[in-house]
Amino acid sequence: MGILEKISEIEKEIARTQKNKATEYHLGLLKAKLAKYRAQLLEPSKSASSKGEGFDVMKSGDARVALIGFPSVGKSTFLSLMTSTASEAGSYEFTTLTCIPGVIEYKGANIQLLDLPGIIEGAAQGKGRGRQVIAVARTADVVIMMLDATKGEVQRSLLEKELESVGICLNKHKPNIYFKPKKGEVLFREDCSPDEFIDVIVGNRVYMPCLYVYNKIDQISMEEVDCLARKPNSVVISCGMKLNLDYLLEMLWEYLALTCIYTKKRGQRPEFTDAIILRKGASVEHVCHRIHRSLASQFKYALVWGTSTKYSPQRVGLTHTMEHEDVIQIVKK
Numbered sequence: 001m002g003i004l005e006k007i008s009e010i011e012k013e014i015a016r017t018q019k020n021k022a023t024e025y026h027l028g029l030l031k032a033k034l035a036k037y038r039a040q041l042l043e044p045s046k047s048a049s050s051k052g053e054g055f056d057v058m059k060s061g062d063a064r065v066a067l068i069g070f071p072s073v074g075k076s077t078f079l080s081l082m083t084s085t086a087s088e089a090g091s092y093e094f095t096t097l098t099c100i101p102g103v104i105e106y107k108g109a110n111i112q113l114l115d116l117p118g119i120i121e122g123a124a125q126g127k128g129r130g131r132q133v134i135a136v137a138r139t140a141d142v143v144i145m146m147l148d149a150t151k152g153e154v155q156r157s158l159l160e161k162e163l164e165s166v167g168i169c170l171n172k173h174k175p176n177i178y179f180k181p182k183k184g185e186v187l188f189r190e191d192c193s194p195d196e197f198i199d200v201i202v203g204n205r206v207y208m209p210c211l212y213v214y215n216k217i218d219q220i221s222m223e224e225v226d227c228l229a230r231k232p233n234s235v236v237i238s239c240g241m242k243l244n245l246d247y248l249l250e251m252l253w254e255y256l257a258l259t260c261i262y263t264k265k266r267g268q269r270p271e272f273t274d275a276i277i278l279r280k281g282a283s284v285e286h287v288c289h290r291i292h293r294s295l296a297s298q299f300k301y302a303l304v305w306g307t308s309t310k311y312s313p314q315r316v317g318l319t320h321t322m323e324h325e326d327v328i329q330i331v332k333k
């Protein structure tokens with residue numbers, strides 16, 4: 001019997017077994033067996049290319065958020081709640097076997113949310129689809145590390161270790177060192193540790209904001225909830241009881257640090273209801289491209305009101321860096 005058939009047999013048996021105290025133990029065993037076979041589905045097959053298939057999901061929208069966590073912490077339940085995409089959830093591990101994208105619409109922005117298979121210790125060394133999952137995490141603007149509030153803190157440090165072992169630095173700022181290999185010129189713009197210096201030379205580090213989301217708080221006491229909620233970069237939620245999801249969105253928005261730009265036409269008020277949403281550090285040229293493909297080539301100058309300029313308005317060129325909530329009026333040749 002192949003793995004898929006075995007899985008299907010177990011699923012059928014679970015479906016026809018009544019749920020009660022007497023069958024609880026048996027159901028538990030069945031679910032453990034199911035998780036074992038599903039984990040085997042995640043293992044890269046020997047016949048396929050040595051690297052195994054990646055999860056190639058097109059980047060879309062204004063930003064990308066990856067859901068990373070151990071199996072069965074509630075990642076898929078969360079995706080199904082926050083987006084119009086349904087991702088299958090189940091009370092057994094390794095329900096999700098691939099990358100499932102959804103879109104969160106928030107404050108006029110489209111945020112791509114990626115549900116991923118659960119990862120386990122050893123993921124970075126290729127356990128399960130660990131490598132592929134981590135590769136997707138690298139492409140995100142923010143990582144949501146989803147944790148089961150009923151489980152201990154080791155889950156958090158284990159996952160952090162996995163990500164750090166492949167050069168993903170969470171909630172750390174990139175060391176401000178300028179390094180140009182050709183000339184071998186090094187300029188320390190701040191005090192740095194040897195490790196930080198090595199990171200810059202090796203050059204494959206990514207620095208990423210990470211939000212620790214403790215799910216299933218409906219299962220723990222108020223005191224425990226309170227304790228988790230006070231941890232840095234952490235939010236407590238319950239997908240099951242839809243608790244604190246609004247607050248999580250607010251935090252996520254903050255961590256994404258997107259820049260909202262308002263346009264205005266000459267002699268008119270700014271279009272405050274229709275912001276252009278860009279990544280941090282976006283220039284006037286980025287704004288032009290967003291309005292119309294050919295606008296940058298017809299560009300003469302722009303007037304900008306807001307925190308990015310010394311005067312309001314100020315005449316600026318294409319390379320000027322915009323800041324959050326600036327207003328811009330573009331003047332064509």
Ligand SMILES: Nc1nc2c(ncn2[C@@H]2O[C@H](COP(=O)(O)OP(=O)(O)OP(=O)(O)O)[C@@H](O)[C@H]2O)c(=O)[nH]1
Pocket residue numbers: 069070071072073074075076077078088089090091092093094095096097116117118119215216217218219237238239240241
């Ligand atoms: N009590 C409680 N259960 C939850 C909550 N959120 C999700 N669950 C349950 O947890 C189980 C796992 O949920 P999933 O969404 O499949 O978890 P996952 O992280 O996607 O799991 P994998 O895809 O297997 O890695 C399901 O039985 C959910 O119903 C919650 O807030 N509270």
Ligand SMILES: [K+]
Pocket residue numbers: 071072073089090091092093094095096
């Ligand atoms: K699951």
Ligand SMILES: [Mg+2]
Pocket residue numbers: 075076077088089095096115116117118
């Ligand atoms: Mg899942």
